[in-house]
Amino acid sequence: MMDYTANELMVIVAARELRDGESVLVGVGIPNLAANLAMKLQAPGLNMVYESGAVGSNPTRMPLSIGDPCLVTGAKSICSMYEQFAYYLQGGRIDVGFLGGAQIDKYGNINSTVIGSYKTPKVRLPGSGGACDIASNVKKIIVITPHEKRRFVEKVDFLTSPGYVDGKQKWQELKLQGGGPYAVITNLCTMRFDDVTGEMTLASVHPGVTVEQVQENTPWKLKVAEKLEQTPPPTEKEIATLRALDPDKTYLG
Amino acid sequence: MDSAKLMTMKEAVSKFVRDGDTVYLAGFTHMIPFAAGHEIIRQKRKELTLCRATPDIIYDQMIAAGCGKKLVFSYAGNPGVGSLRCFRRALEKSQPKTIEIEEYTHFGLSGRLFAGATKMPFLPMRTNLGSDLPPQNPNIKTVKDPYTGIEVSVVPPLRPDLAVVHVQRADRNGNAHIWGIIGEQKDAAFASKRVIVSAEEIVDESVIRSDPNRTLIPDFVVHAVVHEPWCAHPSYTQGYYDRDNEFYMQWDEITKEHESTMKWIDEWVNGVEDRAEYMKKMPQEKVKKLLPKACMSAPVNYGSV
Numbered sequence: 001m002m003d004y005t006a007n008e009l010m011v012i013v014a015a016r017e018l019r020d021g022e023s024v025l026v027g028v029g030i031p032n033l034a035a036n037l038a039m040k041l042q043a044p045g046l047n048m049v050y051e052s053g054a055v056g057s058n059p060t061r062m063p064l065s066i067g068d069p070c071l072v073t074g075a076k077s078i079c080s081m082y083e084q085f086a087y088y089l090q091g092g093r094i095d096v097g098f099l100g101g102a103q104i105d106k107y108g109n110i111n112s113t114v115i116g117s118y119k120t121p122k123v124r125l126p127g128s129g130g131a132c133d134i135a136s137n138v139k140k141i142i143v144i145t146p147h148e149k150r151r152f153v154e155k156v157d158f159l160t161s162p163g164y165v166d167g168k169q170k171w172q173e174l175k176l177q178g179g180g181p182y183a184v185i186t187n188l189c190t191m192r193f194d195d196v197t198g199e200m201t202l203a204s205v206h207p208g209v210t211v212e213q214v215q216e217n218t219p220w221k222l223k224v225a226e227k228l229e230q231t232p233p234p235t236e237k238e239i240a241t242l243r244a245l246d247p248d249k250t251y252l253g
Numbered sequence: 254m255d256s257a258k259l260m261t262m263k264e265a266v267s268k269f270v271r272d273g274d275t276v277y278l279a280g281f282t283h284m285i286p287f288a289a290g291h292e293i294i295r296q297k298r299k300e301l302t303l304c305r306a307t308p309d310i311i312y313d314q315m316i317a318a319g320c321g322k323k324l325v326f327s328y329a330g331n332p333g334v335g336s337l338r339c340f341r342r343a344l345e346k347s348q349p350k351t352i353e354i355e356e357y358t359h360f361g362l363s364g365r366l367f368a369g370a371t372k373m374p375f376l377p378m379r380t381n382l383g384s385d386l387p388p389q390n391p392n393i394k395t396v397k398d399p400y401t402g403i404e405v406s407v408v409p410p411l412r413p414d415l416a417v418v419h420v421q422r423a424d425r426n427g428n429a430h431i432w433g434i435i436g437e438q439k440d441a442a443f444a445s446k447r448v449i450v451s452a453e454e455i456v457d458e459s460v461i462r463s464d465p466n467r468t469l470i471p472d473f474v475v476h477a478v479v480h481e482p483w484c485a486h487p488s489y490t491q492g493y494y495d496r497d498n499e500f501y502m503q504w505d506e507i508t509k510e511h512e513s514t515m516k517w518i519d520e521w522v523n524g525v526e527d528r529a530e531y532m533k534k535m536p537q538e539k540v541k542k543l544l545p546k547a548c549m550s551a552p553v554n555y556g557s558v
């Protein structure tokens with residue numbers, strides 16, 4: 001079996017979540033790699049859509065930003081920023097949205113705005129961008145993040161993008177049209193969300209990882225699924241395809 | 254044919270940008286009018302309300318130079334790199350001076366421009382609910398949907414005093430062809446009271462009329478037309494020059510301190526007369542690396558009987 005890094009595994013596990021024919025709203029970096037990888041493997045008909053208004057992009061190199069010119073060359077369509085959010089996101093045309101953030105809590109709420117208080121920030125982060133809009137409107141939110149104690153918190157300092165807020169009941173009251181958080185993929189495991197309560201639940205541990213290790217890096221008592229799975233290790237094909245996508249290791253370094 | 258609109262960036266900024274204005278320098282990653290931002294810095298405009306979905310390096314520079322009183326935005330990061338350090342210094346340490354903020358999501362801010370452009374009283378949208386953002390921004394409100402009774406989030410129209418929009422080509426009256434990422438250019442132009450269009454190329458009106466679907470902005474919403482090649486560097490203009498990603502990464506280093514930032518601004522903004530001189534200063538090797546390969550679209554037939 002080939003050697004692989006934790007980051008490579010994270011991208012491969014995320015790519016496996018994508019189905020052929022789905023539309024995915026992609027961010028730069030790791031999510032972009034995951035989407036490109038899925039397109040080369042099980043989902044050749046994946047529609048990659050970017051916040052910048054690029055639809056059905058077919059980049060020949062990895063973009064640094066979501067508005068990179070390589071996302072335009074050979075795309076299916078380009079629309080304005082307002083149209084992207086109105087026709088595609090709010091119009092319900094996007095199946096999967098990848099999100100990340102500085103903090104995530106047990107209901108899948110994400111903070112990408114501020115550490116500390118809003119008025120007197122300890123660290124000011126970029127803010128929502130399209131993240132809150134994506135979280136409110138896509139059928140499945142998938143979060144990819146390193147599994148670190150400072151990122152997983154019982155309650156986010158600032159709720160930028162709603163997961164299940166404080167439980168599925170509150171979320172249903174808000175009448176958001178999206179499907180809510182679907183999976184959290186880390187370097188240690190995959191977590192999903194309880195159908196009834198909306199609480200994050202350990203679903204699958206990656207090769208060589210124990211439940212204890214996951215718990216040690218999660219600051220609240222993490223729920224574990226009744227049928228806990230083992231994440232299948234990456235195949236040689238997955239690894240080779242991924243490495244060809246990022247030959248200079250810009251994102252996988 | 255009236256071509257009184259054609260002028261230099263220096264003249265356009267001097268004529269149309271006033272202290273205290275609410276300005277929108279448009280462009281989502283693409284065609285950000287850096288040359289206009291630099292001219293505003295050189296002419297020492299101040300107390301501006303700076304609106305942009307992504308403040309990007311352009312507003313980071315204007316904030317460091319002390320032009321801004323307030324920032325209206327939805328994503329204050331250096332795309333693909335990290336923080337906008339000058340913005341953070343102003344917000345966290347009031348250096349060089351304090352800056353007020355008014356924050357939205359991307360949908361919220363682009364919706365505000367759309368509402369401003371179309372004179373809607375407000376715009377309902379399916380976002381913001383459940384987020385901690387609305388409590389921090391009293392401009393994001395909810396109303397009861399009169400048809401279903403459900404609470405919906407609304408944002409108010411944005412009507413800037415001035416928009417600057419950079420485009421690939423325009424005629425001397427301001428009819429503007431734009432392709433590639435079209436961002437919020439059209440919305441910003443239609444929403445604003447005064448509009449400066451800058452263009453890589455000034456073309457004959459017949460070129461514009463040969464492809465009217467590509468005209469996002471018609472001349473009668475435009476007040477000034479500036480012929481400004483390389484206006485958007487270090488951002489890009491599709492088909493003319495690529496994004497200078499290397500500079501976006503260097504900006505993170507340049508802005509580590511306020512002093513190092515000002516040193517850069519003194520050299521590259523205050524130390525040059527205009528964009529032409531800025532480009533003359535740019536190493537030719539770098540310029541060459543940014544020139545794209547051609548990728549022409551198939552022609553279309555606009556003919557009629």
